[in-house]
Amino acid sequence: MKLYVYCLAEGIDVRREPTLGISGASVRVLKTENLSVLVSDLEADSAPVTRENALTHAAVVRSVLDYFTPLPFRFGTVVTEQQLQSYLSTHKAILESKLESVRGRVEMSVKIIWENTIEQQPQSQNKSQVDKQGAGTMFLAEKRQQILGDEHRAAEASKISTWLHETLSELVGDEQVTLRPTERLVVSAAHLIERGKIGQYREKLAEMRQNRPDLHFLSSGPWPPYSFANIGLEFKTQFGVS
Amino acid sequence: METFVIEEWEETELSLLETLDHVLNRGLVIAGEMTISVADIDLIFVGLNVLVSSVETANEVLRKRQSE
Numbered sequence: 001m002k003l004y005v006y007c008l009a010e011g012i013d014v015r016r017e018p019t020l021g022i023s024g025a026s027v028r029v030l031k032t033e034n035l036s037v038l039v040s041d042l043e044a045d046s047a048p049v050t051r052e053n054a055l056t057h058a059a060v061v062r063s064v065l066d067y068f069t070p071l072p073f074r075f076g077t078v079v080t081e082q083q084l085q086s087y088l089s090t091h092k093a094i095l096e097s098k099l100e101s102v103r104g105r106v107e108m109s110v111k112i113i114w115e116n117t118i119e120q121q122p123q124s125q126n127k128s129q130v131d132k133q134g135a136g137t138m139f140l141a142e143k144r145q146q147i148l149g150d151e152h153r154a155a156e157a158s159k160i161s162t163w164l165h166e167t168l169s170e171l172v173g174d175e176q177v178t179l180r181p182t183e184r185l186v187v188s189a190a191h192l193i194e195r196g197k198i199g200q201y202r203e204k205l206a207e208m209r210q211n212r213p214d215l216h217f218l219s220s221g222p223w224p225p226y227s228f229a230n231i232g233l234e235f236k237t238q239f240g241v242s
Numbered sequence: 243m244e245t246f247v248i249e250e251w252e253e254t255e256l257s258l259l260e261t262l263d264h265v266l267n268r269g270l271v272i273a274g275e276m277t278i279s280v281a282d283i284d285l286i287f288v289g290l291n292v293l294v295s296s297v298e299t300a301n302e303v304l305r306k307r308q309s310e
Binding site: 190 | 260
Protein backbone atom coordinates (compact mmCIF):
# COMPACT_ATOMS: atom_id res chain seq x y z
CA MET A 1 0.00 0.00 0.00
CA LYS A 2 1.37 3.41 -0.96
CA LEU A 3 0.48 6.91 0.05
CA TYR A 4 -0.76 9.65 -2.23
CA VAL A 5 0.57 12.94 -0.83
CA TYR A 6 -1.34 16.23 -1.12
CA CYS A 7 0.29 18.89 1.00
CA LEU A 8 2.34 19.74 4.02
CA ALA A 9 1.31 22.10 6.78
CA GLU A 10 1.91 22.92 10.40
CA GLY A 11 -0.31 21.88 13.24
CA ILE A 12 -3.15 20.06 11.50
CA ASP A 13 -4.28 17.52 14.07
CA VAL A 14 -7.51 16.25 12.62
CA ARG A 15 -9.44 16.92 9.46
CA ARG A 16 -12.16 19.44 10.15
CA GLU A 17 -14.32 17.89 7.48
CA PRO A 18 -14.00 14.36 6.18
CA THR A 19 -12.56 14.57 2.69
CA LEU A 20 -12.28 11.96 0.00
CA GLY A 21 -9.07 11.89 -1.96
CA ILE A 22 -7.77 10.13 -5.06
CA SER A 23 -9.65 6.90 -5.82
CA GLY A 24 -12.23 7.78 -3.18
CA ALA A 25 -9.86 7.03 -0.27
CA SER A 26 -10.22 9.00 2.95
CA VAL A 27 -7.74 11.80 3.46
CA ARG A 28 -5.88 11.61 6.76
CA VAL A 29 -3.13 13.45 8.58
CA LEU A 30 0.30 11.94 8.97
CA LYS A 31 2.29 13.72 11.65
CA THR A 32 6.03 13.91 12.10
CA GLU A 33 7.23 16.22 14.84
CA ASN A 34 5.84 19.66 13.90
CA LEU A 35 5.00 18.77 10.34
CA SER A 36 1.66 17.40 9.21
CA VAL A 37 1.08 15.86 5.81
CA LEU A 38 -2.26 15.15 4.20
CA VAL A 39 -2.23 11.73 2.58
CA SER A 40 -4.58 9.00 1.43
CA ASP A 41 -3.95 5.34 0.80
CA LEU A 42 -3.43 4.28 -2.80
CA GLU A 43 -3.38 0.69 -3.95
CA ALA A 44 -1.81 1.49 -7.31
CA ASP A 45 1.74 2.72 -7.87
CA SER A 46 0.61 5.87 -9.64
CA ALA A 47 -2.34 8.17 -9.98
CA PRO A 48 -3.46 8.59 -13.59
CA VAL A 49 -3.61 12.15 -14.88
CA THR A 50 -7.30 12.65 -15.28
CA ARG A 51 -9.36 15.74 -14.80
CA GLU A 52 -11.15 14.14 -11.86
CA ASN A 53 -7.91 13.22 -10.10
CA ALA A 54 -6.30 16.60 -10.71
CA LEU A 55 -9.36 18.39 -9.36
CA THR A 56 -9.49 16.07 -6.35
CA HIS A 57 -5.86 16.86 -5.58
CA ALA A 58 -6.57 20.58 -5.87
CA ALA A 59 -9.69 20.34 -3.68
CA VAL A 60 -7.88 18.54 -0.86
CA VAL A 61 -5.08 21.11 -0.84
CA ARG A 62 -7.56 23.96 -1.03
CA SER A 63 -9.52 22.58 1.93
CA VAL A 64 -6.50 23.38 4.09
CA LEU A 65 -6.05 26.87 2.66
CA ASP A 66 -9.06 28.19 4.55
CA TYR A 67 -7.20 27.67 7.82
CA PHE A 68 -3.47 27.45 7.05
CA THR A 69 -1.22 28.07 4.10
CA PRO A 70 0.09 24.63 3.11
CA LEU A 71 3.01 23.64 0.93
CA PRO A 72 1.33 21.70 -1.88
CA PHE A 73 2.92 18.63 -3.38
CA ARG A 74 2.78 18.32 -7.13
CA PHE A 75 0.08 16.08 -8.55
CA GLY A 76 1.19 12.46 -8.76
CA THR A 77 3.35 12.22 -5.66
CA VAL A 78 3.06 8.59 -4.57
CA VAL A 79 5.42 7.17 -1.96
CA THR A 80 5.66 4.62 0.79
CA GLU A 81 5.24 5.88 4.34
CA GLN A 82 8.91 5.12 4.98
CA GLN A 83 9.97 7.23 1.97
CA LEU A 84 7.78 10.09 3.12
CA GLN A 85 9.10 9.98 6.67
CA SER A 86 12.64 9.91 5.33
CA TYR A 87 11.93 12.91 3.08
CA LEU A 88 10.43 14.87 5.95
CA SER A 89 13.27 14.20 8.35
CA THR A 90 15.93 14.90 5.73
CA HIS A 91 14.34 18.18 4.61
CA LYS A 92 12.85 19.26 7.93
CA ALA A 93 14.76 22.53 8.23
CA ILE A 94 14.12 23.74 4.69
CA LEU A 95 10.47 22.67 4.78
CA GLU A 96 9.93 24.59 8.00
CA SER A 97 11.66 27.57 6.46
CA LYS A 98 9.39 27.29 3.43
CA LEU A 99 6.30 27.09 5.62
CA GLU A 100 7.47 30.18 7.45
CA SER A 101 7.90 32.06 4.17
CA VAL A 102 4.34 31.31 3.00
CA ARG A 103 2.60 31.68 6.37
CA GLY A 104 -0.37 34.04 6.11
CA ARG A 105 0.17 34.39 2.38
CA VAL A 106 -1.44 33.03 -0.76
CA GLU A 107 -0.50 32.80 -4.40
CA MET A 108 -2.11 35.00 -7.01
CA SER A 109 -1.62 34.30 -10.69
CA VAL A 110 -1.64 36.63 -13.65
CA LYS A 111 -1.10 35.83 -17.30
CA ILE A 112 -0.80 38.63 -19.84
CA ILE A 113 -1.61 37.88 -23.44
CA TRP A 114 -1.06 39.92 -26.57
CA GLU A 115 -4.50 41.15 -27.54
CA ASN A 116 -3.28 41.57 -31.10
CA THR A 117 -0.34 39.49 -32.12
CA ILE A 118 2.42 41.66 -33.52
CA GLU A 119 2.62 40.31 -37.00
CA GLN A 120 5.42 40.68 -39.45
CA GLN A 121 4.60 42.76 -42.45
CA PRO A 122 5.22 40.33 -45.23
CA GLN A 123 7.34 41.78 -47.96
CA SER A 124 5.80 41.62 -51.33
CA GLN A 125 7.66 39.09 -53.30
CA ASN A 126 6.74 39.46 -56.89
CA LYS A 127 8.73 37.80 -59.55
CA SER A 128 10.50 40.95 -60.63
CA GLN A 129 11.81 41.58 -57.09
CA VAL A 130 13.08 38.05 -56.79
CA ASP A 131 14.72 38.34 -60.18
CA LYS A 132 16.23 41.68 -59.23
CA GLN A 133 17.50 40.82 -55.74
CA GLY A 134 17.90 37.11 -56.08
CA ALA A 135 16.15 34.42 -54.06
CA GLY A 136 19.02 34.22 -51.57
CA THR A 137 18.90 37.95 -50.83
CA MET A 138 15.15 37.83 -50.40
CA PHE A 139 15.46 34.91 -48.02
CA LEU A 140 18.05 36.72 -45.91
CA ALA A 141 15.95 39.89 -45.87
CA GLU A 142 12.93 37.96 -44.64
CA LYS A 143 15.03 36.18 -42.05
CA ARG A 144 16.36 39.52 -40.82
CA GLN A 145 12.86 40.93 -40.57
CA GLN A 146 11.75 37.86 -38.62
CA ILE A 147 14.62 38.25 -36.17
CA LEU A 148 13.96 41.96 -35.73
CA GLY A 149 10.30 41.24 -35.06
CA ASP A 150 11.20 38.62 -32.50
CA GLU A 151 13.60 41.00 -30.79
CA HIS A 152 10.90 43.65 -30.74
CA ARG A 153 8.44 41.25 -29.08
CA ALA A 154 11.06 40.19 -26.55
CA ALA A 155 11.80 43.82 -25.68
CA GLU A 156 8.10 44.60 -25.36
CA ALA A 157 7.55 41.55 -23.12
CA SER A 158 10.43 42.66 -20.92
CA LYS A 159 8.94 46.15 -20.62
CA ILE A 160 5.53 44.75 -19.67
CA SER A 161 7.11 42.45 -17.09
CA THR A 162 8.98 45.38 -15.53
CA TRP A 163 5.78 47.41 -15.48
CA LEU A 164 3.95 44.56 -13.77
CA HIS A 165 6.72 44.18 -11.21
CA GLU A 166 6.92 47.88 -10.41
CA THR A 167 3.16 48.32 -10.15
CA LEU A 168 2.70 45.41 -7.75
CA SER A 169 5.99 45.50 -5.86
CA GLU A 170 4.51 47.01 -2.70
CA LEU A 171 2.05 44.14 -2.41
CA VAL A 172 4.17 41.23 -3.50
CA GLY A 173 6.30 39.25 -1.06
CA ASP A 174 7.81 36.98 -3.69
CA GLU A 175 7.26 36.31 -7.38
CA GLN A 176 7.91 33.77 -10.09
CA VAL A 177 7.88 35.30 -13.55
CA THR A 178 8.21 33.61 -16.91
CA LEU A 179 8.63 35.78 -19.98
CA ARG A 180 6.95 34.62 -23.15
CA PRO A 181 6.38 30.97 -22.29
CA THR A 182 4.38 30.73 -25.51
CA GLU A 183 4.11 32.88 -28.60
CA ARG A 184 1.01 34.76 -27.47
CA LEU A 185 1.61 34.72 -23.74
CA VAL A 186 3.69 37.78 -22.86
CA VAL A 187 4.19 37.17 -19.18
CA SER A 188 3.12 34.45 -16.77
CA ALA A 189 3.57 35.50 -13.16
CA ALA A 190 2.80 34.05 -9.76
CA HIS A 191 2.79 36.41 -6.81
CA LEU A 192 2.97 35.54 -3.15
CA ILE A 193 0.94 38.07 -1.22
CA GLU A 194 -0.49 38.49 2.25
CA ARG A 195 -4.08 37.33 2.59
CA GLY A 196 -5.20 40.80 3.66
CA LYS A 197 -3.88 42.39 0.48
CA ILE A 198 -5.84 40.37 -2.09
CA GLY A 199 -8.31 43.21 -2.61
CA GLN A 200 -5.56 45.77 -3.22
CA TYR A 201 -3.83 43.35 -5.59
CA ARG A 202 -7.01 42.97 -7.66
CA GLU A 203 -7.54 46.72 -7.71
CA LYS A 204 -4.01 47.26 -9.03
CA LEU A 205 -4.58 44.70 -11.76
CA ALA A 206 -7.85 46.38 -12.69
CA GLU A 207 -5.97 49.68 -13.08
CA MET A 208 -3.37 47.97 -15.24
CA ARG A 209 -6.11 46.53 -17.45
CA GLN A 210 -7.52 50.00 -17.97
CA ASN A 211 -4.11 51.44 -18.79
CA ARG A 212 -3.27 48.78 -21.36
CA PRO A 213 -6.39 47.77 -23.31
CA ASP A 214 -4.07 46.28 -25.92
CA LEU A 215 -3.23 43.49 -23.47
CA HIS A 216 -5.46 40.76 -22.14
CA PHE A 217 -5.10 39.91 -18.46
CA LEU A 218 -6.05 36.51 -17.07
CA SER A 219 -5.87 36.65 -13.31
CA SER A 220 -6.81 34.01 -10.77
CA GLY A 221 -6.42 33.19 -7.11
CA PRO A 222 -6.04 32.92 -4.24
CA TRP A 223 -4.17 29.65 -4.69
CA PRO A 224 -2.16 27.56 -2.30
CA PRO A 225 1.46 28.53 -3.02
CA TYR A 226 2.16 25.88 -5.65
CA SER A 227 4.71 28.11 -7.38
CA PHE A 228 6.64 28.80 -4.20
CA ALA A 229 6.87 25.31 -2.76
CA ASN A 230 9.62 23.81 -4.84
CA ILE A 231 12.79 23.24 -2.86
CA GLY A 232 14.83 22.49 -5.96
CA LEU A 233 14.08 25.85 -7.50
CA GLU A 234 15.03 27.67 -4.33
CA PHE A 235 18.34 25.82 -4.18
CA LYS A 236 18.94 26.73 -7.81
CA THR A 237 18.20 30.39 -7.17
CA GLN A 238 20.06 30.59 -3.91
CA PHE A 239 23.24 29.01 -5.13
CA GLY A 240 23.14 30.07 -8.74
CA VAL A 241 23.26 26.53 -10.06
CA SER A 242 21.93 26.21 -13.56
CA MET B 243 -13.09 36.46 -32.87
CA GLU B 244 -10.02 35.33 -31.00
CA THR B 245 -10.66 37.77 -28.18
CA PHE B 246 -14.16 36.36 -27.87
CA VAL B 247 -12.78 32.87 -27.50
CA ILE B 248 -10.41 33.99 -24.74
CA GLU B 249 -13.25 35.73 -22.95
CA GLU B 250 -15.23 32.51 -23.15
CA TRP B 251 -12.35 30.62 -21.60
CA GLU B 252 -12.16 33.20 -18.86
CA GLU B 253 -15.79 32.65 -18.00
CA THR B 254 -16.05 28.92 -18.30
CA GLU B 255 -12.70 27.20 -18.36
CA LEU B 256 -10.04 29.45 -16.93
CA SER B 257 -10.54 28.21 -13.40
CA LEU B 258 -10.17 24.62 -14.51
CA LEU B 259 -7.19 25.37 -16.73
CA GLU B 260 -5.47 27.30 -14.00
CA THR B 261 -6.14 24.52 -11.51
CA LEU B 262 -4.62 21.96 -13.85
CA ASP B 263 -1.70 24.25 -14.60
CA HIS B 264 -0.98 24.60 -10.89
CA VAL B 265 -1.36 21.01 -9.75
CA LEU B 266 0.43 19.43 -12.72
CA ASN B 267 3.30 21.86 -13.15
CA ARG B 268 4.11 23.13 -9.70
CA GLY B 269 4.50 22.05 -6.10
CA LEU B 270 6.82 20.03 -3.96
CA VAL B 271 8.38 17.03 -5.62
CA ILE B 272 9.91 14.12 -3.78
CA ALA B 273 12.76 13.38 -6.15
CA GLY B 274 12.47 10.11 -7.97
CA GLU B 275 9.05 9.32 -6.58
CA MET B 276 6.80 11.29 -8.84
CA THR B 277 4.66 8.91 -10.81
CA ILE B 278 2.41 10.19 -13.53
CA SER B 279 0.40 8.23 -15.99
CA VAL B 280 -1.25 9.84 -18.97
CA ALA B 281 -2.77 6.65 -20.30
CA ASP B 282 -6.26 7.64 -19.20
CA ILE B 283 -5.83 11.31 -19.92
CA ASP B 284 -9.10 13.07 -20.59
CA LEU B 285 -8.06 16.64 -19.93
CA ILE B 286 -10.24 18.90 -21.93
CA PHE B 287 -7.70 21.47 -22.97
CA VAL B 288 -5.67 19.49 -25.46
CA GLY B 289 -5.44 21.67 -28.52
CA LEU B 290 -5.84 25.03 -26.82
CA ASN B 291 -2.82 27.18 -27.42
CA VAL B 292 -2.53 29.29 -24.30
CA LEU B 293 -2.37 26.98 -21.33
CA VAL B 294 -1.29 23.67 -22.71
CA SER B 295 1.88 23.50 -20.70
CA SER B 296 0.35 21.03 -18.28
CA VAL B 297 -0.17 18.39 -20.91
CA GLU B 298 3.24 19.09 -22.38
CA THR B 299 4.79 18.66 -18.96
CA ALA B 300 2.94 15.43 -18.32
CA ASN B 301 3.98 14.07 -21.69
CA GLU B 302 7.58 15.09 -21.13
CA VAL B 303 7.66 13.32 -17.77
CA LEU B 304 6.23 10.23 -19.41
CA ARG B 305 8.78 10.37 -22.24
CA LYS B 306 11.64 10.70 -19.77
CA ARG B 307 10.37 7.79 -17.74
CA GLN B 308 10.05 5.65 -20.83
CA SER B 309 13.58 6.49 -21.98
CA GLU B 310 15.12 5.60 -18.59
